[in-house]
Every structure is written in C-alpha cells, then in structure tokens.
Amino acid sequence: MNVLISEVGPRDGLQSIARIMSTEAKKIWIDKAVAAGFTEIEVGSFVPAKVLPQLADTAEIVAYAAGIPGLTVAALIPNARGAANALAAGAHKITLPLSCSESHSLANLRRTHAQVLEDARIIAQMIRELPEGQRPHFEGSLSTAFGCTIEGVVPQAKVVELAEALMEAGCDEVGLADTTGYADPAAVRSMIRAIWGAVGKEALTGIHVHNTRGLGLANVLAAYDVGLTTFDSSLGGVGGCPFAPGASGNIVTEDLVFMFEAMGVSTGIDLDALFAVRNYVQAQLGDEPLYGFTPLAGLPLGFVPATQQSTSNEGALA
Amino acid sequence: MNVLISEVGPRDGLQSIARIMSTEAKKIWIDKAVAAGFTEIEVGSFVPAKVLPQLADTAEIVAYAAGIPGLTVAALIPNARGAANALAAGAHKITLPLSCSESHSLANLRRTHAQVLEDARIIAQMIRELPEGQRPHFEGSLSTAFGCTIEGVVPQAKVVELAEALMEAGCDEVGLADTTGYADPAAVRSMIRAIWGAVGKEALTGIHVHNTRGLGLANVLAAYDVGLTTFDSSLGGVGGCPFAPGASGNIVTEDLVFMFEAMGVSTGIDLDALFAVRNYVQAQLGDEPLYGFTPLAGLPLGFVPATQQSTSNEGALA
Numbered sequence: 001m002n003v004l005i006s007e008v009g010p011r012d013g014l015q016s017i018a019r020i021m022s023t024e025a026k027k028i029w030i031d032k033a034v035a036a037g038f039t040e041i042e043v044g045s046f047v048p049a050k051v052l053p054q055l056a057d058t059a060e061i062v063a064y065a066a067g068i069p070g071l072t073v074a075a076l077i078p079n080a081r082g083a084a085n086a087l088a089a090g091a092h093k094i095t096l097p098l099s100c101s102e103s104h105s106l107a108n109l110r111r112t113h114a115q116v117l118e119d120a121r122i123i124a125q126m127i128r129e130l131p132e133g134q135r136p137h138f139e140g141s142l143s144t145a146f147g148c149t150i151e152g153v154v155p156q157a158k159v160v161e162l163a164e165a166l167m168e169a170g171c172d173e174v175g176l177a178d179t180t181g182y183a184d185p186a187a188v189r190s191m192i193r194a195i196w197g198a199v200g201k202e203a204l205t206g207i208h209v210h211n212t213r214g215l216g217l218a219n220v221l222a223a224y225d226v227g228l229t230t231f232d233s234s235l236g237g238v239g240g241c242p243f244a245p246g247a248s249g250n251i252v253t254e255d256l257v258f259m260f261e262a263m264g265v266s267t268g269i270d271l272d273a274l275f276a277v278r279n280y281v282q283a284q285l286g287d288e289p290l291y292g293f294t295p296l297a298g299l300p301l302g303f304v305p306a307t308q309q310s311t312s313n314e315g316a317l318a
Numbered sequence: 319m320n321v322l323i324s325e326v327g328p329r330d331g332l333q334s335i336a337r338i339m340s341t342e343a344k345k346i347w348i349d350k351a352v353a354a355g356f357t358e359i360e361v362g363s364f365v366p367a368k369v370l371p372q373l374a375d376t377a378e379i380v381a382y383a384a385g386i387p388g389l390t391v392a393a394l395i396p397n398a399r400g401a402a403n404a405l406a407a408g409a410h411k412i413t414l415p416l417s418c419s420e421s422h423s424l425a426n427l428r429r430t431h432a433q434v435l436e437d438a439r440i441i442a443q444m445i446r447e448l449p450e451g452q453r454p455h456f457e458g459s460l461s462t463a464f465g466c467t468i469e470g471v472v473p474q475a476k477v478v479e480l481a482e483a484l485m486e487a488g489c490d491e492v493g494l495a496d497t498t499g500y501a502d503p504a505a506v507r508s509m510i511r512a513i514w515g516a517v518g519k520e521a522l523t524g525i526h527v528h529n530t531r532g533l534g535l536a537n538v539l540a541a542y543d544v545g546l547t548t549f550d551s552s553l554g555g556v557g558g559c560p561f562a563p564g565a566s567g568n569i570v571t572e573d574l575v576f577m578f579e580a581m582g583v584s585t586g587i588d589l590d591a592l593f594a595v596r597n598y599v600q601a602q603l604g605d606e607p608l609y610g611f612t613p614l615a616g617l618p619l620g621f622v623p624a625t626q627q628s629t630s631n632e633g634a635l636a
Contacts, residue, residue: 152620182618184580185539213618214573214611215580218535221503225543255532262502262533293532300500300531302470 001268002306003224003260005253006206007033008042009235009281010061011076012250014054015045016239017288023057025284030065032280033235036273040072040093041065042232046082062089072137078109083123087130093137095175096120098166100159101148104179113162117169124170140166141175141208145191147182156194163195167203174204178219181212181249185222192226206230209251211237211291216251217259224265231256236278236290252292254278258299266306271299319586320624321542321578323571324524325351326360327553327599328379329394330568332372333363334557335606341375343602348383350598351553354591358411359383360392360550364400380407390455396427401441405448411455413493414438416484418477419466422497431480435487442488458484459493459526463509465500474512481513485521492522496537499530499567503540510544524548527569529555529609534569535577542583549574554596554608570610572596576617584624589617 010026021029030041043065044058058075065073066089074093077083086094098116099105105113120140127135145159163174176191183191188207195204207228209219220231234250257269275295282290328344339347348359361383362376376393383391384407392411395401404412416434417423423431438458445453463477481492494509501509506525513522525546527537538549552568575587593613600608 147618147620149619152618153622180618181615184577186581186583212611212615213576214570215535215577217533218539218577221536221539252532258531259502259533259536263504265504293530297499297530300465300470300498301467302465304471 001039002229002265003267004040004206004230005038005257005260005267005269006040006042006074006230006232007038007235007253008208008232008250009238009253011042011044011055011074012232013234013236013238015052016249017054017285019285019288020054021284023060026057026061027064029235029277029281029284030061030068030071032273032277034068034071036277037267037269039070039268040074040230042074042076042095045076045078046085046089047076047078059085059089062086062091066090066092077123079111080119080122080126083119083126087126087136091136093139094123095139095141096123096171097141097143097177098162099143099148099179100154100162101144101151103150104144104148107150113165117165120166120169120171127170138170138172139175140169140171140173141177142166142195143177143179145176145183146178146187147180149180156191159191160194160198163204164198167199173202173206174199175206175208176204176223177208178210181210181215183209183219184215185218188219188222189226192223192228201227204228206232208232210249211251212249217255220251220256221259224260233257235274235281236292236295238281238285238288238290252294254292254294258294261305262300262303264306264309271305319357320547320583321585322358322524322548323356323575323578323585323587324358324360324392324548324550325356325553325571326526326550326568327556327571329360329362329373329392330550331552331554331556333370334567335372335603337603337606338372339602341378344375344379345382347553347595347599347602348379348386348389350591350595352386352389354595355585355587357388357586358390358392358548360394360413363394363396364403364407365394365396377403377407380404380409384408384410395441397429398437398440398444401437401444405444405454409454411457412441413457413459414441414489415459415461415495416480417461417466417497418472418480419462419469421468422462422466425468431483435483438484438487438489445488456488456490457493458487458489458491459495460484460513461495461497463494463501464496464505465498467498474509477509478512478516481522482516485517491520491524492517493524493526494522494541495526496528499528499533501527501537502533503536506537506540507544510541510546519545522546524550526550528567529569530567535573538569538574539577542578553592553599554610554613556599556603556606556608570612572610572612576612579623580618580621582624582627589623
C-alpha cells in the first residue's frame with residue numbers, strides 16, 4: 001500500500017446530514033469497507049448526543065469496530081471529556097480539532113486557542129497514564145488551515161505556530177484540514193513545507209481536504225506530490241455542502257481511490273468492492289444524494305489497478 | 319498571463335446538447351467572454367449542418383468573432399473540406415482531430431489514420447498557399463490519447479508515433495485530448511514527456527481533458543506541473559457526460575480559472591465577469607444543467623486573484 005485512504009464518511013459524512021443511520025447499518029458499512037480493503041475508518045465523534053444525534057452511538061460503534069482485526073478505529077474528540085470517552089471505548093486514533101481561525105473556534109466551539117491547547121495537554125497526559133499498548137495515536141487537527149468564512153485568510157505563520165503548539169502540548173502528529181474548501185494546490189504545497197520545517201516530516205503525514213470549489217483531488221495530488229501519504233475522504237461524498245448544491249463537502253472516496261489506483265499508487269482498496277459499499281450506503285440513506293463521478297462513469301475499459309501495473313506511479317513528480 | 323484558458327463551450331459544449339443556441343446568443347456569449355478576459359475561444363466546428371445542427375452557423379460565428387480585436391478564433395475541422403470553409407471564414411486556429419484509437423476513428427469518423435494524415439498534408443498545403451499573415455495556426459489533436467471505449471488502452475508508443483506523423487504532415491502543433499476521461503495525473507505527465515521527447519516542447523503546449531471520472535482538474539495540475547500552458551475548458555461544463563449523469567464531459571471553466579488564480583497563476587480572466595457569462599449562458603440554455611462548484615460556493619472570503627498576489631505561484635513544483 002502506497003497511500004492510506006482514511007474513510008471519514010461515518011463521522012464527517014453522517015454528521016452533515018439530518019437523517020440518522022441505524023447503529024446496525026453503520027456496523028455493516030464498516031464491515032463492508034474493511035472487506036473492500038480499508039484499514040482506517042473514522043467511525044464517529046464523541047460529542048454530546050444532543051449536539052449530534054446522528055453520532056449518539058459512537059461509543060458502541062468504536063467498541064464494535066475495535067474488534068475488527070487490522071482496522072485502525074479513529075474518532076473525533078471535541079475536548080478532554082470526549083477523549084476520556086474515546087479512550088474508554090477503545091479508539092486507536094483520536095483527533096482533536098483546533099481551528100486555526102480563533103474567531104471560527106470561538107463561533108463553533110466557544111473556545112480560545114489557549115483553551116484547546118490546554119485540553120491537548122490534559123489529553124496527552126491521560127494517554128501517558130494508560131498502559132503501553134493501550135495508548136491511542138493522538139492527532140491535533142489544524143482546521144480552517146487554508147482560510148475561514150469569518151476571518152478569511154489565515155496567515156501561514158499562524159498555522160505553523162499552532163502546529164508547533166499542538167506538538168508541544170503532546171500530540172503525536174498534526175493533521176491539515178481545509179474545512180472551508182479554500183485551499184489550492186500551491187497553498188497546499190507551501191503549507192506542508194512550512195509545517196514540516198517547524199515540526200518535522202514525521203509530525204505531518206495526512207490531509208483532509210474538501211471539494212467545495214471542485215479542487216479536492218487537485219489538492220490531494222499536490223499534497224501527494226510533496227510527500228503526504230494519508231488522505232481523508234467520504235464514501236459518496238456523503239454530507240453535501242449546504243451552500244453549494246451538488247458540491248460535496250468531503251472529497252469522494254470512490255474518485256480518490258480511482259485516481260491513485262489509475263496512477264499506479266496502491267490504496268489497498270478494491271474498486272468494485274468499494275462500489276458495492278456505496279450501493280449499500282445509498283440504500284440506507286434513501287433519497288440523500290451521494291456524489292462522485294467514477295461510480296457513474298464506471299471504470300475505464302481495460303483498467304488496471306495499481307498492484308497489477310508493471311510500472312508503479314510512472315511519470316509522478318514525487 | 320501565465321496560462322491560456324481556451325474556452326470550448328460554444329463548440330464542444332453546444333455540440334453535446336440537443337438544444338440549439340441562437341446565433342445572436344452565441345455572439346453575445348463570445349462578446350461577454352472576451353470582456354471577461356478570454357483571448358482564445360473555439361467557436362464552432364465545420365461539420366455538415368445535418369450532422370451537428372447546433373453548429374450550423376459556425377461560418378457566421380467565426381467571421382463575427384474574427385472581427386473582435388485580440389481574440390484568437392479557433393474552430394474544429396473534421397477534414398480538408400471543413401478546413402477550406404474555416405479558412406474562408408477567417409479562423410485563426412484550426413484543429414484537426416486524429417483519434418489515436420483507429421477503431422474509434424473508424425467508428426466515429428469512418429476514417430483510417432492514413433486517411434486523416436493525408437487530409438493533414440492537404441490542409442497544410444492549403445495553408446501554405448495563403449498569403450503571409452492570413453495563415454491560421456494548424457493543430458492536430460490526438461484524441462482518445464489516454465484510452466478508448468472500444469479498444470481500451472491505447473499504447474503510449476502509438477500516440478507518440480501519431481504525434482510525429484501529424485507534425486511530419488505539416489501541423490504547427492499537436493494537442494493532447496482525453497476524449498474519454500480515462501487519463502490520470504501520472505499518465506498525463508508520462509505522455510507529455512514522451513511526446514516532447516519525440517517532437518519537441520514547442521510542438522505540444524496544450525491539453526484538453528474531460529472530467530468524466532472527476533480527475534479533470536488534477537489532470538490539468540499534472541500537465542501544468544510538467545510545463546503545459548494551454549488548457550481547454552467549457553463554461554459551466556456545458557455538455558454533460560451522457561453515461562454519467564451529473565458528470566460533466568468537459569472540465570468547468572469557472573473551477574479551472576479559480577484553481578489557477580488561487581494558485582497565483584494568472585489566467586487574465588476576471589472571475590466575477592466569468593460568473594456573469596455563466597449566468598447569461600444559463601439563461602439561454604434554460605433547463606440544460608450547468609456544472610461547476612466555485613460559482614455555487616462563491617469565492618473565498620478575502621480571495622486575492624493572481625495578479626494581486628505578492629508572490630506568484632508560491633509552492634508550485636514546476
């Protein structure tokens with residue numbers, strides 16, 4: 001496997017739509033995704049049920065998924081309380097979002113940067129107190145890293161400063177998130193290099209981009225070209241962008257996997273099995289729209305997945 | 319201007335939909351596009367009216383557009399007869415498609431490679447017989463260069479061989495066209511380098527990609543990274559892909575321009591004026607769907623176009 005596709009549909013996708021998927025259906029989705037080759041899935045978020053009723057069963061889903069061999073079970077945590085619940089449920093990876101735009105952080109989480117960083121320190125300590133082998137991977141996610149709908153431009157220097165602060169607070173890694181779909185390929189490359197310069201390459205390996213303005217896969221390509229290896233995406237782009245009908249918030253897993261496999265970059269995911277997962281999820285979501293081009297167009301005639309290509313990633317710049 | 323966005327909507331877009339746009343509306347579209355900053359527009363195709371009634375007024379449109387200062391008027395020509403009509407109408411650039419898949423060429427044009435190449439020689443001679451200053455730029459377009467729905471994979475060596483043959487036949491330049499939406503970023507980079515190796519960099523500067531599987535902008539980025547500078551696109555992605563509802567055949571001009579401008583790569587096109595062109599065309603096309611994300615999401619808060627950015631194209635690999 002050359003890149004890791006981290007499926008976030010059960011969390012980022014489902015939290016964005018009103019319809020509540022049954023716990024049983026979520027478990028089947030996860031089973032089918034694992035069968036298709038996914039090795040990391042963000043299955044939920046430890047937020048109060050009254051805030052996101054769609055994810056009220058996250059603890060049960062995490063516990064279930066943690067029983068699946070070879071699967072890294074990821075969960076979002078808004079704060080230390082959420083982290084405690086995630087640890088109790090047995091999550092393998094927990095992600096604490098820090099909105100690089102402080103006005104966005106205050107508007108959406110009612111928390112300052114200092115408060116989020118203090119939580120990061122508390123969570124890191126909680127993890128250190130766990131026995132070896134039970135400690136989850138702790139990621140600090142730099143959300144609105146490429147701009148914010150309240151502040152507009154977020155200075156690169158601020159993002160770099162917050163990446164350093166998250167690592168100093170005890171995160172194992174930081175992640176880049178284009179929450180608002182403001183990123184472009186040049187900004188992605190520049191931001192990755194700037195953060196690497198401050199915290200090192202091992203401390204930033206993944207990115208979460210949105211497709212709000214259609215640049216999602218181009219931004220992923222830009223990140224891959226400079227060396228990132230983990231990419232978040234949502235099956236069927238579940239969770240459309242409210243202010244842009246037809247525009248998916250998340251990038252579409254099916255198109256992302258197709259792009260890499262066509263390039264000769266192995267994802268470990270079988271595209272036909274992935275389309276079957278899509279069909280299952282579509283059936284569960286009823287009239288909720290799914291996005292993506294490849295499932296509709298089908299695979300090219302004579303398509304050869306990465307592992308069966310004679311030359312891998314021919315012509316790449318990386 | 320760092321890159322040239324060649325608008326093909328009036329040709330490639332309109333030929334793909336049943337509705338016939340009035341000659342007057344096409345002229346207004348072209349006027350508005352020029353006002354927005356476009357310097358090259360493919361305004362039609364010199365095919366028999368019975369084949370493409372949507373483009374029956376191509377000669378009139380070419381003659382009209384040729385009167386607009388600073389605009390390069392491009393037209394598609396299926397054969398020598400079409401070329402003669404294009405020259406008579408005053409086209410500045412004529413493009414002869416050669417389908418790299420011979421089965422595709424026979425199925426769609428009922429012509430062998432040898433027949434198309436013979437036409438290329440005849441057309442080149444017609445151009446040479448024109449007085450200096452009246453000679454259009456003659457492009458041979460390598461269509462289905464990345465694969466074909468009949469043959470499947472088209473060997474890179476075959477595409478390179480046909481690029482050489484077109485240049486030997488007298489074309490000023492060849493163009494790459496992913497007619498079927500089979501391309502991926504690695505294939506794009508590899509193909510460009512292979513063709514450059516055979517005919518030189520000056521002989522290949524542009525690419526025409528489709529968004530059939532959602533990789534359109536990623537493929538453009540790949541082509542830009544290795545050094546191509548001309549990119550075809552269609553306003554609103556006019557002309558949806560028949561077998562993939564919601565999937566645009568052509569890449570969307572609005573998203574393409576946004577990507578480059580955000581990257582600090584100047585297109586010479588004003589995005590707000592471009593959105594106005596879109597609104598005009600949408601009004602003319604009635605319920606015909608337009609595609610694209612950026613017009614729906616709007617520009618990012620604090621967005622700065624390329625020419626107003628302090629650093630141009632920061633972080634690019636090229």
